[in-house]
Amino acid sequence: MGRYSFSYSLVITTIFLCGCTLQTKVESLPLSTNGRWIVNENGKRVKLACVNWVSHSETILAEGLNKKPLDDISKTIKDLGFNCVRLTWPILLATNDSLASITIRDHFHSLGLNQTVIDIQKINPSILDLSLIKAFQGVVKSLGEKEVMVILDNHVSHPQWCCANNDGNGFFGDKYFDPDLWIKGLSIMADLFKGVSNVVGMSLRNELRGPKQNVPDWYRYMQKGAEAVHAANPNVLVILSGLSFDNDLAFINNHPVTLSFKGKLVFELHWYSFSDGNIWTSMNPNQACGQITRNVMRKAGFLLDKGWPLFVSEFGVDLRGTKVDEHRYLNCFMALASGLDFDWALWTLVGSYYLREGVVELNEYYGILNSDWSHIRNQAFLQKISAIQLPFQGPDSPDVEHNKVIFHPLTGLCVLRKSHFGPLSLGPCSNSDGWEYTPQNTLSIKGTHFCLQAQREGKPAKLRKKCSNFNSKWELISDSKLQLSSKIRYNSSVCLDIDSNNIIVTNACKCVSIDNTCDPGSQWFKLVDTTKS
Ligand SMILES: *[C@@H]1O[C@H](CO)[C@@H](O)[C@H](O)[C@H]1NC(C)=O
Ligand SMILES: *[C@@H]1O[C@H](CO)[C@@H](O)[C@H](O)[C@H]1NC(C)=O
Numbered sequence: 340m341g342r343y344s345f346s347y348s349l350v351i352t353t354i355f356l357c358g359c360t361l362q363t364k365v366e367s368l369p370l371s372t373n374g375r376w377i378v379n380e381n382g383k384r385v386k387l388a389c390v391n392w393v394s395h396s397e398t399i400l401a402e403g404l405n406k407k408p409l410d411d412i413s414k415t416i417k418d419l420g421f422n423c424v425r426l427t428w429p430i431l432l433a434t435n436d437s438l439a440s441i442t443i444r445d446h447f448h449s450l451g452l453n454q455t456v457i458d459i460q461k462i463n464p465s466i467l468d469l470s471l472i473k474a475f476q477g478v479v480k481s482l483g484e485k486e487v488m489v490i491l492d493n494h495v496s497h498p499q500w501c502c503a504n505n506d507g508n509g510f511f512g513d514k515y516f517d518p519d520l521w522i523k524g525l526s527i528m529a530d531l532f533k534g535v536s537n538v539v540g541m542s543l544r545n546e547l548r549g550p551k552q553n554v555p556d557w558y559r560y561m562q563k564g565a566e567a568v569h570a571a572n573p574n575v576l577v578i579l580s581g582l583s584f585d586n587d588l589a590f591i592n593n594h595p596v597t598l599s600f601k602g603k604l605v606f607e608l609h610w611y612s613f614s615d616g617n618i619w620t621s622m623n624p625n626q627a628c629g630q631i632t633r634n635v636m637r638k639a640g641f642l643l644d645k646g647w648p649l650f651v652s653e654f655g656v657d658l659r660g661t662k663v664d665e666h667r668y669l670n671c672f673m674a675l676a677s678g679l680d681f682d683w684a685l686w687t688l689v690g691s692y693y694l695r696e697g698v699v700e701l702n703e704y705y706g707i708l709n710s711d712w713s714h715i716r717n718q719a720f721l722q723k724i725s726a727i728q729l730p731f732q733g734p735d736s737p738d739v740e741h742n743k744v745i746f747h748p749l750t751g752l753c754v755l756r757k758s759h760f761g762p763l764s765l766g767p768c769s770n771s772d773g774w775e776y777t778p779q780n781t782l783s784i785k786g787t788h789f790c791l792q793a794q795r796e797g798k799p800a801k802l803r804k805k806c807s808n809f810n811s812k813w814e815l816i817s818d819s820k821l822q823l824s825s826k827i828r829y830n831s832s833v834c835l836d837i838d839s840n841n842i843i844v845t846n847a848c849k850c851v852s853i854d855n856t857c858d859p860g861s862q863w864f865k866l867v868d869t870t871k872s
């Protein structure tokens with residue numbers, strides 16, 4: 340988590356968007372990389388759609404075991420459509436044997452969490468007298484039994500909430516961050532989970548940062564750490580965080596990472612609304628999204644073009660859903676996430692913490708679960724991100740067919756035709772036809788003569804067969820390049836939009852002036868590449 344601290348019902352529509360990997364069976368592991376894609380043993384793409392589960396703070400126990408049985412939490416993660424967990428841990432859990440062997444009961448008592456002990460006794464009695472390290476292994480095992488993959492994320496050295504510039508855990512040489520101890524801890528952890536097939540990757544260190552950060556030391560230690568992990572456990576992906584709270588990997592552009600092994604290297608990026616100051620409220624949303632998208636591409640997105648997988652291992656919003664900046668950020672995030680089809684991990688699963696920054700049972704508003712871990716905090720949000728849980732694309736080959744879908748970031752749905760001549764509406768992307776965006780700027784359904792046509796302002800757009808008129812030409816306009824604009828008369832432009840029933844209509848284009856109070860979200864559409872084999 341970034342620098343500023345702060346009976347489940349199922350909503351997942353099963354999406355069979357492309358012929359790519361849908362379910363990752365543990366037996367098709369380990370994972371490796373093929374260009375920018377993470378693939379399984381059979382060469383099929385596996386898209387990491389993970390959720391972060393905190394186990395690195397003072398308590399050193401995966402959160403929530405005072406609220407729900409471990410196996411129920413694991414099952415819920417799977418049922419919500421996540422195929423993996425980014426499980427956070429502190430170096431001392433691996434390197435300090437006297438700490439690692441303390442029981443949960445004694446450890447929680449020593450933190451004054453006596454009521455939590457009583458609750459864990461009730462809900463997860465078999466955990467309470469396990470040592471900290473055995474409990475950690477137990478969490479990984481429970482996830483494996485539900486076919487949930489695990490990325491072990493070294494979040495901090497000293498167990499504590501993360502991350503601030505001066506918390507002693509930010510960069511090599513900081514108070515708690517001894518590089519040799521770190522490498523030792525990584526090796527021990529990699530070795531401990533050798534042969535545990537659902538552990539598919541290790542994030543070497545979360546959010547490098549602070550006054551000591553510098554590029555030469557980044558290469559020096561990250562390459563060493565990567566070699567150490569690979570030597571101890573050659574099966575796992577080795578995942579490297581950038582500088583400045585993992586907002587910046589631009590330096591890789593001039594200086595590739597040099598490793599003795601191939602096919603395991605992945606980069607990770609963190610991207611929150613607060614990663615970019617107050618830009619989401621101070622700037623026009625189209626301009627802000629355009630500018631931030633260019634930043635993200637320059638700082639990390641370029642890695643995909645260079646043939647490296649990019650794992651956006653933290654993003655998320657306050658799920659009370661009331662903040663304007665986060666609403667704009669999330670729509671922009673969804674557009675880029677669908678377009679680039681990168682791997683990702685949501686911050687966070689956790690509905691509340693045992694103890695965070697001195698507060699017992701702190702409510703986590705970014706948590707997908709509510710404070711007592713019994714319900715989904717925000718169904719609409721989960722529905723929205725379910726659209727990016729499954730892959731749009733996979734590795735190319737001669738028999739792969741390329742299409743597009745017209746994705747609507749605000750809803751996480753796609754433009755669908757219900758009948759030949761009736762209006763179009765939003766629905767699951769899995770049901771989408773393959774669209775083509777032609778050099779003549781028409782949007783047509785592949786294998787048909789039908790193209791999308793604007794009719795009148797406030798009226799549904801329709802499929803028609805005459806595609807040469809100006810009302811069949813669609814341009815991507817505004818700084819965001821997310822508004823599809825056509826003309827209904829020689830001199831009058833409209834933008835694709837949705838009405839209150841999710842019917843596809845055209846309206847006056849929103850937010851194209853420099854106004855920063857407007858919200859163009861309903862008019863944002865992303866033409867997303869898909870592949871099908
Ligand atoms: C190891 O853990 C024990 C028990 O918590 C603690 O007393 C000791 O100070 C720790 N040692 C180091 C080097 O952190
Ligand atoms: C918490 O439990 C421990 C161990 O049973 C006990 O020694 C301690 O007095 C308890 N603390 C409180 C505040 O009840």
Ligand SMILES: *[C@@H]1O[C@H](CO)[C@@H](O)[C@H](O)[C@H]1NC(C)=O
Nearest residue numbers: 826827828829830831832833
């Ligand atoms: C198009 O609209 C502009 C601005 O409203 C106007 O000045 C111009 O005369 C119009 N041109 C035609 C051909 O209608």
